[in-house]
Amino acid sequence: MGDRLDFLRKALKRLQETDDICVEAVSSVYETEPVGYREQPDFLNLAVRIDTLLSPEILLSELQRIEKDLGRKRTRRFGPRTIDIDILLFENQERSDDRLSIPHPRMKQRAFVLIPLRDVMPDMSEVVPDDAGVRYYCDMDLPSCENDSHSPAKLPPD
Numbered sequence: 001m002g003d004r005l006d007f008l009r010k011a012l013k014r015l016q017e018t019d020d021i022c023v024e025a026v027s028s029v030y031e032t033e034p035v036g037y038r039e040q041p042d043f044l045n046l047a048v049r050i051d052t053l054l055s056p057e058i059l060l061s062e063l064q065r066i067e068k069d070l071g072r073k074r075t076r077r078f079g080p081r082t083i084d085i086d087i088l089l090f091e092n093q094e095r096s097d098d099r100l101s102i103p104h105p106r107m108k109q110r111a112f113v114l115i116p117l118r119d120v121m122p123d124m125s126e127v128v129p130d131d132a133g134v135r136y137y138c139d140m141d142l143p144s145c146e147n148d149s150h151s152p153a154k155l156p157p158d
């Protein structure tokens with residue numbers, strides 16, 4: 001599946017380069033044993049907090065474009081894949097329709113989701129379930145918002 005960390009680095013860079021998205025915080029990277037189909041390498045997971053002007057639907061399309069550009073291929077559910085980007089939370093929205101469920105429906109049972117999420121949302125109230133099998137792996141640099149147009153939170157200069 002290639003260099004697992006490199007896929008995360010590339011996805012993070014692509015996210016930061018997307019118009020109207022600013023990456024505000026990046027969690028540590030955690031290594032996780034696969035659930036379900038076990039004949040595959042361990043996964044690397046991280047969580048990102050972004051500031052964005054995009055709607056959840058457009059954000060999902062942008063994330064799917066990044067997945068596609070990074071060559072996501074998957075042959076079976078829970079099987080190996082280059083990259084999987086999900087929306088976990090979006091402000092305080094709650095919704096569930098054909099395309100999008102927010103909060104992400106399975107996040108509360110998954111320590112490999114909640115542990116990185118807690119890094120970028122220290123005030124999170126969710127109780128993290130048994131964290132066996134989730135190991136700290138490394139830290140990533142936070143890519144800077146290079147272009148003001150990528151940073152909706154910034155005010156124009158006086």
Ligand code: AMP
Binds near residue numbers: 086088100103
């Ligand atoms: P996955 O295979 O895990 O990447 O799931 C992809 C599908 O899940 C997409 O077709 C999305 O429309 C749908 N989906 C529903 N809720 C979410 C969410 N919160 N984040 C990402 N994908 C979602």
